């Protein structure tokens with residue numbers, strides 16, 4: 720699922736908000752910022768994110784940019800932070816997506832994981848976590864926390880599988896070193912990770928509703944942890 724926008728491990732950041740987040744959280748990785756109009760880009764940054772104004776202008780090159788904000792950028796991928804997979808290497812839950820199919824869903828998970836202060840987001844399966852569509856879905860917040868691909872056995876810590884048929888999540892205190900295992904859109908959590916579960920937990924739903932979208936389930940669980 721890689722395409723030309725990820726050639727040479729450079730990630731395309733489409734639009735001001737994605738560029739802003741990359742500049743804010745990992746400025747050294749942002750190689751160049753393409754702006755349709757330096758004056759318009761400066762005005763946008765001054766209004767929405769004055770903290771990144773100087774960083775943006777220092778990298779700005781004037782080019783036609785096919786995005787409503789007139790801003791895009793190219794950034795390097797950070798090296799995969801494998802420490803977050805170790806129990807001792809994290810102080811906030813790791814979200815483990817089991818073979819997600821939708822790049823938009825995966826991006827939305829990264830976005831809420833960054834917002835809630837999760838330890839990181841790992842994904843099994845064939846979707847590249849740094850695919851441009853995933854980065855678009857996260858609004859560039861890939862640069863705010865570790866985001867990486869894993870094979871199942873690589874991950875340590877209490878494995879809390881999220882499943883609509885599990886035990887009521889309200890009865891459980893979510894540990895900071897938890898691995899929150901979230902299933903794919905169709906199949907849910909696969910047998911490999913399910914077999915390793917320390918607990919299977921459900922967000923209660925009104926009768927008749929079969930499941931939540933996976934990104935909204937992650938949001939609810941992470942904020943349950945954050946607001947505890």
Ligand SMILES: C[S@@+](CC[C@H](N)C(=O)[O-])C[C@H]1O[C@@H](n2cnc3c(N)ncnc32)[C@H](O)[C@@H]1O
Pocket residue numbers: 880881882883884900901902903904905906907908920921922923924929930931932933934936
């Ligand atoms: C769209 S659901 C998958 C539905 C799938 N048909 C199934 O039977 O599991 C995607 C993932 O979101 C999470 N999820 C959805 N609703 C949930 C709920 N009420 N409680 C806990 N996790 C939920 C689960 O991890 C699930 O595997």
